[in-house]
Amino acid sequence: MPLPHLLLVGAGHAHLYLLRQNALLKRFQITLVDPGGFWYSGLASGVLAGDHRPSEDRIDPALLCRQNGVDIIRARLVALDHEQQRGMLSNGSWLSFDYLSLNLGSAPLAPLPVHSTTKGSPHYWPVKPIPRLLQCRRSLERRFHHLPLSLHVLGAGASGIEVACATRALARRHGVADMALPIHLHHRGNGPLAQASAGAQRYVRDCLDRRAITLRVHPRAETTSLPPLVDDEASDIIDARGLAPPQNLAHLGLPTLAGRGIAVAADLRIDGSTTQFAAGDCAAIIDQPLPRLGVHGVRQGPILAHNLLASLAEEPLKRYHPPKRALSIINLCHGEALALYGSYWWGGRLASRWKRHLDMGFMRRTRVPA
Numbered sequence: 001m002p003l004p005h006l007l008l009v010g011a012g013h014a015h016l017y018l019l020r021q022n023a024l025l026k027r028f029q030i031t032l033v034d035p036g037g038f039w040y041s042g043l044a045s046g047v048l049a050g051d052h053r054p055s056e057d058r059i060d061p062a063l064l065c066r067q068n069g070v071d072i073i074r075a076r077l078v079a080l081d082h083e084q085q086r087g088m089l090s091n092g093s094w095l096s097f098d099y100l101s102l103n104l105g106s107a108p109l110a111p112l113p114v115h116s117t118t119k120g121s122p123h124y125w126p127v128k129p130i131p132r133l134l135q136c137r138r139s140l141e142r143r144f145h146h147l148p149l150s151l152h153v154l155g156a157g158a159s160g161i162e163v164a165c166a167t168r169a170l171a172r173r174h175g176v177a178d179m180a181l182p183i184h185l186h187h188r189g190n191g192p193l194a195q196a197s198a199g200a201q202r203y204v205r206d207c208l209d210r211r212a213i214t215l216r217v218h219p220r221a222e223t224t225s226l227p228p229l230v231d232d233e234a235s236d237i238i239d240a241r242g243l244a245p246p247q248n249l250a251h252l253g254l255p256t257l258a259g260r261g262i263a264v265a266a267d268l269r270i271d272g273s274t275t276q277f278a279a280g281d282c283a284a285i286i287d288q289p290l291p292r293l294g295v296h297g298v299r300q301g302p303i304l305a306h307n308l309l310a311s312l313a314e315e316p317l318k319r320y321h322p323p324k325r326a327l328s329i330i331n332l333c334h335g336e337a338l339a340l341y342g343s344y345w346w347g348g349r350l351a352s353r354w355k356r357h358l359d360m361g362f363m364r365r366t367r368v369p370a
Contacts, residue, residue, distance in 0.1 A: 003029040004312065007087065007097035009077045011038045011061040013294055014279035015103040016366050017301030019064045024305055027312060028099070031071040033089060034061060038366075039130035041294055042359040045162035045331045048133045049169040057130065059366055077102075080252045085275075099275045099308060102262065106243040106281035106292050112154070114237065122152075122234040127159050128243065136238065137170060144174050149181050149235045156187035156194070156215070158330050160240035161204060167238070168211045169333035178212035184233075186216050193330075200338060200345040207332050207347075243292050246282050260284035266319040267307055268300060275311065279304050285320065295326045298362075329355040 006028035008015045016038060018024055038059040046052040065072040073095070079088040086096040108126035125136040143149060153164045164185045171181045185192065185208065192204050192215065208215065245261040255263040255271045261284040263271040270276040271286065280297035290296055300320055307317040325342035329351055332338060337352035339345060 003027065004098040005096065006030045006099045006101065006308065007095060008032045008101050008103065009087070010034055010103040010105060010280075010282070011059075012103035012105050012280045013297030014301040014304050015101065016059070016061065016064070017298075018101070018305055018308075019061065019068055019070060020366075021305050023309060025068055025070070027309060029071075031073065031095065031097075032061060032065055033073045033075055033077055033087075033095070035074055035076050035090075037061065040359070040363060041128075041130065042355075042362065044127075044130045044133055045166040045333070046359075047130070048137050048163060049166035049331075049333045050137065050173050051169070051333070054134055056360075056363070059363065064367075076248075078248065078251060080254070082253060099311070100277070101304065101308070102270075102276075102278040102282055103280045103297070104246045104249075104278075104282035106261075107246050108239060109241050109244050111239065123236045125236065125238045127163060127238065127240045133163070136236070140167065140170060140236065141174065143235075144171065144176050144181075147235065150233050151181060151183045151236045151238065152234045153183065153185045153238045153240055155240035155242065156185050156192035157240065157242070158193065158328065160185060160187075160238075161192055161208070162331050163238050163240055164208070164213050165211055165331070165333045168213060183211075183213045184216050185213050186218050189217050191215075196340060197343050197345060200340060200347075203338060203345070203347045204330075204332075207336065207338075211332075211334070243281065245284075249282070254278075257284040257286070260289065266321075267317040268304055268320060269307070269311075269317070277304060277307065288322070290322055293326065293328070295328075296320075296322060299323070329358070331355060 008030060011034040038061060040057050043052050043057040047054055047057050062072050075089040075091045077087050078090050086094045088094050108128050111124060114122055114124050123139060126132055151167055153160045164183055168183055191201055193201055249256050249262060257263050261282045262278040263286055264278050264283045266285055268277045268279050270278055279300040281292045303318050303320045310317050328340045330338045335349050335352050337355045338347040339351040
C-alpha cells in the first residue's frame with residue numbers, strides 16, 4: 001500500500017527540521033517544492049559586512065533530500081485545487097498530495113517610490129530575500145573608490161541597526177573613511193530599537209555614534225513614502241522597515257489574516273482544514289499575533305512533525321505555545337553584539353561570541369542528515 005503523500009512547500013526552518021525526522025520519513029512519501037536554497041537570517045548581516053562567506057549562510061535542501069529519500073522539485077507553488085488536493089507549480093505541472101504543509105517565509109514590504117535626480121536613481125535594496133543583501137555588498141564594493149556614496153537605512157529596528165553597522169564594517173574593511181560614506185539611519189521619532197529597555201537603547205545609540213551612523217527622525221520614514229531629502233542625497237537605500245506575508249497567498253485560495261498571513265489554529269492546521277498546515281513567518285495563529293522571528297519557525301518544527309504524524313494516526317494534536325521571552329542577539333559588527341532577553345540585556349564581545357556560537361551551531365546541526 002503506497003504511503004500518503006506529504007507535500008512540503010518552502011525550505012524554511014520548520015521544513016528543514018522535518019527533513020531530518022526518521023519517523024516522518026518512514027510514514028510519508030515526501031516531496032519538497034522550493035525554488036532555491038535556505039539562507040539563514042542570523043548570519044545575513046555578517047555576510048553583508050564581509051565577516052562570513054555567502055556559502056556559510058546557505059544550505060542547499062537538495063542534499064538533505066537526496067540523503068533522506070525525499071523528492072525535491074525546484075519550483076514555486078502558484079495555485080491550489082482544494083477539491084482535487086493538488087497544487088500547480090511554476091513549471092506548469094500539477095502535483096497531487098494527501099497532506100500539505102506551507103513554510104513560505106515572508107516578503108519585504110512594498111517598495112517605496114524612488115525618483116531620479118541629477119545624480120541618478122538611488123540603488124534600492126530590501127533586506128529580504130537575503131541574496132539581495134549580498135548583491136548590495138558586491139555593488140558597494142565595486143563603487144567604494146569611484147563614486148561619492150551616501151547610504152540611507154529605513155527603519156531602526158533590529159534589522160535596520162544590523163545592516164547600518166554591517167555596511168560601516170564593510171566600508172572600513174575596504175579602507176573607506178567614515179566621512180566618505182555617510183550612513184543615515186531613519187526612524188519615526190521613538191529612537192532605535194524602540195521596544196527595548198532604556199539601557200539597551202542607550203547602548204545602541206553609543207554604538208551607532210562610534211560607527212559614525214547618523215540618526216535621522218522622519219515620522220513618515222517607515223510608512224508609504226521616502227523621507228524628505230533622501231531622494232536627493234542617497235546613492236543607496238536599504239529598506240528595513242519590516243516584513244509582510246508572501247505575495248502570492250491570494251492566489252492559493254487559503255484563509256488569511258490581513259497583513260499577517262495564512263490563518264492557522266494553534267496546532268498549525270490551516271483554518272478549516274484537517275490535512276493542511278502552515279508554519280513560520282507565513283502562518284498567522286488566530287487570536288495570537290506573533291512577531292516575525294526565526295525562533296517561532298524553529299520551535300514550530302517539532303510541533304509540526306508531531307501533528308502531521310498525529311493527524312495520520314487520528315490522535316490528538318499539540319498546540320504551539322510561543323515562549324514568553326526569547327533570546328535575540330543583534331549583530332553590531334566590529335566584534336560586538338547586543339543580547340536581549342525580555343527586559344534583560346548585555347552587550348559587548350561576549351554577546352558577539354555567543355551569537356556566533358549559536359548561529360554556527362544551528363547551521364552545523366541543520367546540515368547534518370537524519
